[in-house]
Structure formats: C-alpha cells, structure tokens
C-alpha cells in the first residue's frame with residue numbers, strides 16, 4: 001500500500017488498515033457504522049481519511065436503515081412506480097432537486113420524507129392517496145401522465161366515467177352494471193372503441209363489469225365514491241369528487257348523457273329483463289366475457 005504522511009512521526013509511513021465499529025448520533029438517533037480507518041503503523045495515530053464521502057455515506061445509510069430504507073432503496077421505490085425523478089417529485093410534492101440529492105446520497109433525507117418513502121413502498125393505494133392530495137400543485141398533463149405510468153387499478157378516464165355517470169344520479173350496483181355496459185357497447189357500436197377500459201361478463205342478472213368488486217372497492221378506498229342508503233335502505237354509490245370531462249370526446253359525453261337519461265328511474269328488474277334480451281348475454285355462459293363484437297346487436301332503445 002502507498003505510504004501516507006503521519007504528522008506525529010513527521011514522515012511518510014506504512015498505513016495500517018483497521019475496521020472500527022463507530023457510533024454516531026444522527027438526529028437524536030444512535031447509528032452504528034463499520035468504518036475503515038487508517039492508522040500509522042509506527043505510532044498508531046489515526047491518519048487523515050481521504051474517504052470522508054464514503055464514510056458519510058455509510059453513516060447516512062445506517063440512519064436510513066433505522067426506517068428500513070437505504071439510498072439504493074429510495075431509487076428502487078421510485079422505479080417501482082415507473083416514474084422519472086421529475087414526475088416522482090411532483091407526485092410526492094417534493095422538488096426534483098430533493099429527489100436527486102436523496103438518490104445520490106448528497107443529503108440526509110428529512111424524517112418526514114423517509115416516512116413517506118416507507119409508506120409508499122409496495123403500496124400503490126398509499127401512493128395514489130398522496131398523488132391526489134398534491135393534484136392541485138401540478139398541471140393536469142403531469143397528473144394524467146403519472147396516473148398512466150403507475151398503472152393504477154383503474155385509469156383516470158374510467159374513474160371519471162364513474163364520477164360523471166353517478167353525478168346527481170346515485171345508483172345501486174346492479175344499475176351501475178347496466179349503465180356502464182350500455183355506454184361501452186353503445187360507444188363500441190358507434191366508433192369501435194368503448195369509453196372505459198372495462199370488460200363485461202355474463203352474470204345471472206345480465207352483463208356485469210368483469211372484476212367489478214375489485215374496481216368498486218378501489219373507487220371506495222380511493223375516496224372517489226361512497227355508499228349512501230336510500231329510503232328503501234338500498235345501498236347506492238355516490239361520487240365524492242368532481243369529474244373531469246376533458247378526458248372525453250364530445251360524442252362520448254353525448255353517449256353517457258343519453259344512457260343516463262334512458263336508464264334513469266328504471267328498476268333493477270326492468271334493467272335485468274332488458275339486458276337479458278341482448279344477444280351478447282344470450283350467447284354467453286355464466287362468467288364468460290361478452291365480446292365487444294356483440295355491440296352491433298346492441299340497441300339502447302329496443303327491448304323495453
């Protein structure tokens with residue numbers, strides 16, 4: 001090994017490498033770090049450490065470890081959401097510079113930031129919660145971009161279809177199934193593309209949204225919808241947030257309006273009877289997906 005100058009001996013000496021277990025106090029937390037130290041092989045004095053950055057990195061990383069994190073993990077958590085430093089920062093309400101400093105171990109993250117990281121680790125619902133709280137701090141475009149990149153259970157357009165269809169129009173689960181089946185098959189018939197990203201399956205009482213319970217749970221948990229009871233003590237779904245119509249084309253809005261009006265005040269049995277006459281339902285078995293190709297046989301105004 002290269003000789004190092006020792007002030008005490010006043011000459012270049014052979015350095016002696018030792019490993020020390022040092023304790024530091026960082027933000028009132030005790031942190032243990034294994035550090036490599038160079039001592040003079042002649043007098044034993046500790047020699048000047050060139051690796052101050054590395055040393056500091058280890059101390060900081062040990063501090064992060066108290067929270068079950070590390071500098072490496074901070075980056076991994078961001079990557080798990082498919083987001084750039086810029087978009088990740090916006091989602092969490094941090095500055096981009098902050099994210100860069102954290103990931104490059106240039107600064108010791110604030111305790112609050114570490115708790116945030118910990119909260120969103122493998123927890124998309126928690127991430128979405130924070131994203132929604134910061135929605136007003138970013139432009140709409142970024143918000144939509146983030147939403148698409150992180151692949152939430154439901155895309156924003158579908159979520160907003162729920163908010164719009166239920167606006168001043170609280171519906172039961174059965175009614176929701178029929179309303180959505182109607183807007184998507186009507187849209188597919190018109191422009192070969194459904195409005196939402198939902199699929200429909202054959203249910204006993206007509207077409208139902210495939211995986212409906214997952215989606216409705218998501219909408220409730222994410223505070224898009226809530227339950228209310230009507231006079232007959234039936235459970236209705238009610239939107240809690242405002243819809244955003246900029247996600248839809250004019251034709252799509254027209255279809256949603258048409259379906260809303262047409263199906264309004266129809267009873268569950270009327271809706272069931274109507275949907276049982278749809279060819280896509282007749283031709284499929286229980287649980288089977290109803291292909292959108294059946295849309296050509298869909299008619300909102302027939303079979304009532």
Ligand SMILES: [Zn+2]
Pocket residue numbers: 006007008009010013040041042043044045
């Ligand atoms: Zn010495």
